[in-house]
Structure formats: structure tokens, C-alpha cells
Amino acid sequence: MSEPPNGSAAEQTVGPLLEAEDLSKHFGSTVALDGLSLRISGGEVVAVLGPSGSGKSTLLLCLAGVLLPDAGDVRYRGRSLVAVSDTVRTRLRRDEFGFVFQFGQLVPELTAADNVSLPLRLAGLRRGDAVGRAKEFLASLGVEEVANKRAGEMSGGQAQRVAVARALVTRPRVIFADEPTGSLDSTNGELVMELLVSTARRQASTVVIVTHEPQVAAYADREIVVRDGRLAHDAALV
Amino acid sequence: MSFGHTLLGLLEEGPQHGYELKHRYDEHFPGARPLPFGQVYATLARLHRDGLVDVAAVESGAGPDRKVYVITPAGVSEVDHWIDAPTPPGFVKSEVFSRVVVALLSGRDPDAVLDAQRAAHLAHMRDVTERRRNADLVGAMACDFELFHLEADVKWIQHAARRLEKERTRSRKGARS
């Protein structure tokens, strides 16, 4: 498990936590990213806005080291993600990143407790301890009643809160969220965003949220607009 | 006439001075500026004339605020009617809209207007969101109301930007052919 993120306070002053340089990526004949550069500091909550097809999901996946860009570099704490092997990137994601997607992210055959304890067990924690911590986390997010239920047996709002729990349980340094409230109603959406951002701030994690909903972007410190694969706008909200 | 109805509703809880009414209004309906006293007294006078409020007492002493107002049964049923009947939706006037249209018509850059406005809206929404976190029920509902309306503006801004872009692309293609 990574060191307490308070250690990141020192690094925040040294350089950007996450940096994208001249990213380009295309799928077939569609250009998703076209020379995009970006710097994110530790502890920031960044909202990435833009119309659909603008490449914002692709940007998120490249920043997280899930997708490799065709050209350009992504650096996390000064280390390039593009130049290292898939194994290193996988381990990095396991230890330092957390992910929340719009839907379909829990393993359907596992219970909520299993899903949330998964990153802990991958990091080496014993089963008993991992499940215990997972249940605590679920309780802190108000969904302890679904701990032993499978993904198909809960409502969308509950499932998304479980997903947030899984993303946050390892106290990651960076949380990547792609339309986290996209399939939720406004009430559940507000709940999920409150839980996500408040817990992230408490853990001093950096959050990068891709969204097209202004109310979700309102939780961020900084808004970035991506248009046609390029950075069209970058402003602080504070 | 919703301002008068709102005062009536606040008065329903019990007889109050005009000063008290104004403070309670500011508390529950925070706006850009606090309510001017003149507006409050003028409205109370009108309501009195229409028989919806009565003067319960007149206190001695100096200053304009010596009257204690109380709601009448007619005033109560007026509040009932007003609460039950939904507000007729109508066209919302907006300064943002006007600025964008003028920029477009006068050859200035409308995108810059849109971008700046969006950033301003989002910054304000951020403040309201934080305020909502520590508010009580009525306060939270007020914040929700503001957020959804601000969001509507931002969504229109995004939509307008797309529309302008499509128009630019079409005219570029047209110019080429």
C-alpha cells in the first residue's frame, strides 16, 4: 500500500503530479486527441468538460496509463508512463490510482464487499483484514446493507456508491472518474459526488473528473474544456 | 405579485414589525443585495389597503417602524390560493443572452463571451455547492434552486457554442465550394 498521501505535500511543490505532453491518439480514422498538453498538481480537483466525441474520455484513460497514446508523453511524479511496461503500469494503477466509471464496473459475480476488498487484497492485505476494511468503508458511504449482495441485486445509486468505495478504499493519490453520475438521477448524483469529493479531499487525493454536467463540474477547483482533441479552455474556479 | 405573497406567508407565522419581516426575508431568500426597507413598507401598505393584513398595534416611540402587522383571514386564504396555483411558465429574460446576441450581431467574438460566462457561472456554482453542504432544509432547497437554474444557463452556453461551431464549419465549407 502506498505511503500516507500527506507525503505528497512535499512533492506538490516539486513539480506537477500528473503531466501530459503533446498527446495524440486516433482510433481508425477518428482523431481523439490532437496535440494536447496539460499539467495537474497534487490535491487538485479538475473537471474535464467537452461535447461527446471531443476526446475527454481518451484523455482520462491516457493520463491514467490505461491507454497508450500514439504520440506524446504522460508523466506521473516525473516518471513517464509511456516508456514503461504494461506490468509496471498495472502495478502503478493498482497501488496509486482509483477509478470510477459511469456503469458496468463492478464484477457481477462478486459481492459488494468482494469488489471493494479486491484492490486491498491485490495489494497484499489478508482476506480477513481486507474484507473488514471494505465493510467499514461501505458503512462510511452509507451502503453497508448491500455488502453481501451482488451487483445485479442493488440499485444504480447503491452500485455507484460501491464503485466509489472501491476507488477510494486504498487511499489512492489520484482518482479518475468518467461520468460518475451519468446514469444516476440528480439525488443519487449529488450523493455520489459529495461522497467522492469529500473523501478525496480528506485523503488529500487528486481527482480528475470527466463530465458534461455543470453541477458535477461545480465540485471542482479547475475546469478544462476539450474540443476536437485539443485544450480549448483552462480556468480556475476558485 | 410574488413578493407580496411571500411577505404574507412570512407574516402568517405571527404578528411582526416590518423590520423583523425584512430580516426574515433576507435570511430565507438571500439575493445579491439585502431588501430595501422602502420596498417592504410600500408592500405592507398595499396589502393593508387590500385587506390582507391588519395593523395589530402601534407602538409609541420615534422612527418609522412602530406598526405591528398581523395577517387577516382573507390574507390566509390568499396565501392558500397562491401556494396551490402553479406559476405560469414564461420566457426568462437574461442578461447573458442579451450580451451574446449583441456580440454576435455587432461582429464581436461571441465565443469569448460564452467562455467567460461559463467560467463565472461555474465559479459561482462552486460557492453555492459549498454553501449547500452546511445549510438546513430550506437553505439546501434554495441552493438547489439556484444551482439548477445556473446549470440551465451553462447547458445553454455549451449548446450555443456547439451551434456556433456548426455554423462556422458549414459556412467554411460553403465558402470553399
Add this chain to the structure above:
Amino acid sequence: MNRLRQLGLSLKLATAGGRSAWTRLVLVATGFAIGSALLLAAASIAPGVHALDERRDIDATIGVNPNATNALRVWRLPQSFGDLDVSTSVVAPIGRGIVPPGLPRVPGPGDIFASERLVSMWPTLGPAIEHRLDGHLAGTIGRDGVIGPDSLTIWEGKPKSAPLERPGSYRTTSFGSPASATPLDVGWIVMIVVVASTILLPIWLFVGTVTRLSAATREARLAAVRLAGATQRQVRFFAATEAGVAAALGTWLGIPLFLLIRPALAAGPIGGLHMYPTDLAPPLAIAIVFLVGLPALAIGMALASLRRVVVSPLGVSRGAKRSHAGWRWVIVLGFGIAVLTWSASKHRDLKAYGDVATFVLVGGSLAAICFGLIGTATWSAWAIAHKMAASVRTVPAMLGFRRLDADPGSVSRVVGGVALIIALLGIVNSGLISAERSEGPPHLWGVGPMLGENDVGVERGTHRGGLATLPGVRSVTWTHKIPYGRESPPVGIVATDGSATTVEAIRDKLAWSKAEVHTLPEFWAQARAVNDDYTSFRRAALAITFFLLLVSAATMLVAMVDWLMERRRSLAVLSAVGVSNSTVRRSILVQVALPLVTSLAFGVGGALLITWLLYTAVETPVVFATGQLAGLVVAVCAIVLGITALSTPWLRIARNPELLREA
């Protein structure tokens, strides 16, 4: 919409699913093709054996009509050339004579008609044959005159020089004909087909699994069709068409497949007998039953599985609840074992009750055990996964067990079939080994035991003199006594110089004496023939078991790939979250290993237990086919690793991060 247009639309829908729909069609058709080919083969075993028997009957029939003017005098003379034993018949016509089966005419003096196999060896063997029999090759014997394609048969017209006597021959006025042979017993065919169907269980499991492939996409398609305005009945029609087309295609493709494997089957060792491929022909009626019945069965199954499912425009809802009542099979299994154990303990008394009672008790308990075994093994695999899912320590094991717990159908179904075939192999092979052992090791009989290394044994025959003068013959001893204290007609022990020419010279000398002349190695070969039969049976059983194991492995691979494809978004998310490739691969290993190891345990355990009980009950010595069972254990382990490795390419496709793009 009229029927024809409905049919056309169904076909278009069935094949419209792109690559996955085509894959499913091809796999279902393949499964049906293999199944129907094997069923046709099973149905043609009895006719094949019957054809052999027919030809044997023809050969053995002797017509005794005293009033017939034309007849044939026949001398049966066993001959050996090298280590080949040729059944030789020398004939002389009475009157105009009658034509032996398979010959074009009555053989004239010295005319040799030989079977196909012999004729093909004529360049090397011919001169020796013609010299000994004082004849010349005149033609080939047609199929009616031989038993099988590797028969060694000669019909010769009696040459003038042959000193054959009347008492050593028989007069026949006619030979048998196919019409006079005993008719084929249909009961045998039915029984063999039923047994074969049970053994072919893995193939039906394969078809069943493939049919359930891409269940989600198919159901979505059916729901979309409903949304477009089709009624429930029309939806059933579409589903039925889909199933029927693939099944029909496969079943009818089974015909050329059957014809392709037929020569191999005919040459195969069914009791050491070789048949002509055309002998293996299922009766037309039964073949039609298959070719029409199998697609009908497929359609029936498709409709039946839809019966409990309501396809509404909003999706598919299942009326049936998943029941975990598999534990009931344990009761059936226990009952069967109890009855068999009782039979075993009372096996002495059982004999007194008679055959029917024994058959009912033992057969009934065996049937109960077989069904109980399948059910219990399948249920156990799920039960173990369910129990261990929550308490297992490593992540791959958790993923694997949870999946087996949540979706027992696809993979666990294979468990029962594999357990059954392993158990059957163990029991059958134990029986074969036991029977072979009761035969005892190959042993010599007759004059064999008395022969030394270069000796030649002479049995039976008249006119046995003149051997001592042959070059290469050292001594000749005649005796009446043969081992095991029996009196016999005189047998000769001829000590030679050991050369082949000497042996052939002895045979030439005794050509017309009806003697059987064999060397010691030839006696040993005969003695081992019986054991060789058993060995070839055991190998055939093992080969069939391996084939069915492969089919089961294919079933599991198909089910695993289907899971990977249906769950690709979840797997892509897992990849993003930091779950490595090897973790998921190990969970696949767990998902494959648990069911197969369970079936292995039940299969081997069942084989050992049932062998012990069954053979004790029917008073046969109990032997365990440990060698073969060990081989199966190794095979299953290899299969587990193989499936895991083979599913890797699809694992890579499933974890594609591009699936996470919302665009």
C-alpha cells in the same frame, strides 16, 4: 406474414449477428455432425456384425437334397504358408456341379480361385501356393464367398494328382444364401444406440453449451423482434428456426462424415474381425429417424427452454428459478450403492435367485448409480465453489469460485458427463482385464508344449509318412500322449534345421493329408491372439474415452470464451483498476480446474467402488484398471492447463482498454 416469408426472416435474423452468430451456427452444426455420424456408426454395428455372420453361415451351410443331380464334393483342407493360415476348399463336381459362393463357375481341375487379399500377395506367395496345390490362379473370389476383406480363402478344383479320399469329404447340393440366414434382430440395434447415446453425453453437452452461447445477445435480439411487433408465437418460431437450421445442417453433414470414418471403423478391431465398409450400413428406417429426429429434438429443446421464459419487448424474464436441488441426486446415488453393496454381500445367494433377479437388482442399482453419479458430481462442483467462495484466500481463487457459484450451469454441466465416462472406462476395462486374466496367460495347447526351438508340430491329417527323408529334417517322433494327460490321435514332433524352406517342404509333403503343421512361434502367436483381442478392446475403450474428454474440453473452452466475451467490459475495468493478466488467467485456471478435478475424483472413485461392488456381486474376480485411470488423471491435468492457455487470446481481447471509452 406468410410462412415462407417468416422462414426467410428467421434465417436472416439467425445469421445477422455477425461473427459470433456464425461461430455459434458452425459450432452447433459441428456438434450435431459428430453426434449424428457417431449415432449412425453405432446403429450400423449390429448390421455389420450380422453381415459377417451371414457370410459365415453361407459358408457353413451344407445342402442335403438326395434327389439333386448336380452337386459338389468338398474337401476342407487347412493350409499354412509361412505364418498365414489359408482356409482351403478343394472341390470336384458331381454331375455338372454347383457353383461355390463368390465364384463365376465351377472350378476345373487345378483352377485356383483366391480371395482378394491373397491375390494381392500372389507375386510373392503365388508360386508356393501353386506348387503345393498343383494348380494355377484362375480368378478372384467375389464378396459372397469370403467373410471379410482380409479373409484368406482358396477354392480349387481337384487336380488329378491329389490323392483325396471320399471319406474325408462331404457332398453338398447347395450353399447358403443371404435369404436363408437368420434375420437381424432390431432389438440389438436399439440397445446399442441407446448405450451409444449415453456414452455420447459429452457431445450433447457440447451442443447444449454452444446453443446457450451469447445468451444475452440472443435474448436482446429476440426482445428487439418483439418490440418490432412480433407475437410470442412468432418469436418462438424464430428461435425454433434458428435451432432447427443449425441442427439439420449438422445432422445431414453427419452422413458424409460417417461415410468418411466408415472404412476406419470397418478395419477396426471389433473382436478382431474386419468388415467391408459397406457392411456398416444402418437400416434405412433408423437412419431416417436420426436425420429427421435430431433436428426435431433440437427444435423441441429450443422451444422447451423458451417455454418458461417470457420474451417481452422490454427484455427476457426467466420464469424458472435456479434450483439447487442437486443434492437429491446424492440420495439416488446412495440408494444405488446400497443395493449394489447388498447384492455384493449376498452374491452367493444371488446365484440362487436366478439370472433375471440378478439382472434387475444389479442392473437397476447400476442405473441408479450412473444417474446419481452424474447428478451428484455436478452438484458437488457447485456446492464446493459456493462453500469456498467466501473463505478462499487468494484473489484468483475468489474470482473463480464466485463465478462458478453465480453461474453453475455452463461449466459444471460438463462435470457429470466427464465423471460418468471416466467411471465407465474404469469399470469396463476392469471387466476386460479380469476376463483376460481368467483366461490366463497365453499358453500353448495341443502339441505346442512339447516342441523345442526348431521343432515343427504336426496335428491331425492322414498319410503322414515320408517326412524323415526330407532334407532339413533331423528326426520324426510320433506320440499319442499330449500334455494334460489326454489321449489323442498321433501327433508328430519333427526336429528340423530351423529353416523356412524345410517347414514349407513338410507342408508340401502333407498338402493333401489335412494335417495342420505349425512351428513353435506360430503356436505362440495363436495363443496370444486372444489376449491381443482384449488389449485392442481396452485400447479402443481408452481411445473413445479420450475423444469424449476432448469434446468435453472443447465444451469448457467454448463456455469460458463465452464468459470472457460477455464480461469484457467488467474485465476491462478490472484491468484499469490494476488487476493483472495473470490474476485473471489464474482465475480461469480455477474455474476449469475445480469442475474437472471434481469429475476426476468422482469418476475414479466411482470406478474403483463400483468395480469392487459389481464384480463381487456377479462373482467375477475384482481387478482395478489402475494404469488407464492414471493415464486419465494425467490427461485431465493436461486438459486443464490446455484450456487455460487456449483461452488467453480471448482474454486479451476482453481486457482491451478501448472498451472503456465513452467517447
